Amino acid sequence: MPRHALATALLTGAVLAPTSAWVQNLTTLKSENVDLPLSDRQFTGSGADAINNNCLACHSADMVLNQPAFPKATWEAEVHKMINAYKAPVAEGDVAPIVAYLMQIKGAD
């Protein structure tokens, strides 16, 4: 569309207003079908089994790896939030090994 028409559309469309011609062009919506990438990244090093087995079904490892270092109480609160609020099926015996691994890679005093 010509640039002046777009400018006019923007001016009249600043706040909820009857739509201009360029918007009326959107007369149908086309189905969308896409591929979403999956991450196969695993936590590595000693003691990584518990976090790999319990945490990666709901979120990829990069979420954890992009966090800064936190004190143990913060990591314990995070793991319990996953279990209590987000219903992550983590066995009680796996909580301590997960927190220990988080402290190993992202622990702070």
Place this chain on the structure above:
Amino acid sequence: MVGGLPSRRTLLYQAGLAAFALGATPSWAEEIVKLPLAGEPRDRPITNDFPQKRNVILQRTQPPLLETPMAVFDRGVFTPNDQFYVRWHWAVIPNAVDADTFRLTVHGHVDKTLSLSLADILKMPRVELAAVNQCSGNSRGLFLPRVPGAQWAHGAMGNARWTGVRLKDVLDLAGIKAGAVQIRFNGLDEPVVAEAPDFKKSLELDHARDGEVMIAFGMNGEQLPLLNGFPLRLIVPGWYSTYWVKMLSDIEVLDKADDNYWMATAYTIPDTPYANITPGQTGVKMVPINRMPPRSFITNIAAGSSVSAAAATLARGIAFGGDAGVASVDFSADGGKSWRTTTLGPDYGKYSFRQWQTTFTLPDKGEHSLMVRCANIAGEVQPDDANWNPSGFMRNVIEAVTVTAS
């Protein structure tokens, strides 16, 4: 840009423009941006792996968290769909939506349950609106002390022209019964674990019926990218993105206040000025996050840049007023000691980004702190001090960019 290995280049934050000038990125190259966060890790990959997206910052693969590079905001007030940030809570996201069989259901405390096809919605009276969509936790990575969550820099926001129908018109088709209190919105995404709380958000009835809250099928003149909520997204102008439910498929009229997890527990803020508390402070009344305050950014000068001393330099950027229009944007080249007003660009409405620009001359060589400050038409001004709360929500402090004059 740091030289050395051709397969891994470190780009200065905001220097993403250079990458576009070089053309398509070879598949073997992994570009890294360094975000201006409060601490390490600051490096993030630039990704081209997500559908309908290119050259965005990868914060998390599953569920996707994709950030818009700051340089994108320097190119104009409307954020391109293919670089518009992405944020999902749950990993079960439909990767296909059939435009013919999709239905939007309206039910609950109504006279008549509705099941609307996209064709039905496209036939209704249309409205359009420019509005900023900003994550509640935008800039969380700058919080000190640090808080857990997506470690965003400033790119968990975007501005688009939204096209759609008024929520009010859809509710009127169903007929709201007396005694209705709130309207609850749900999308097609689902938790991995069945017992986990489905992501649902609610608005007060009067807000939902204000004639501005809309159901969008168009974003910058095109249908929405799937990751931004195709085919329908709730638009709540002036409010944080947590309410802008994606892949909107279900609207429920409630006769009592919504107490679901995503309203009562998650996305709550201290009921204090700037949602600010002291780390460790307890016994604070919490309320659902709501309206946005003003913010502003320098987009053409990256932190750590060199600027020539004693020569006029252009500074440019974007501002938004939150739930009220931009009244003025002031600029400081001396760390906030003195301020001058800037020239504002075209006004696309009270909820839109607005461009600002000015020129400045640094008096001497060495480090200088550049700052920008927005006031909205309701008289609200960005504060000098950063807020803090345990969720890392609602940052709107005056941001500073340190440059070296030489």
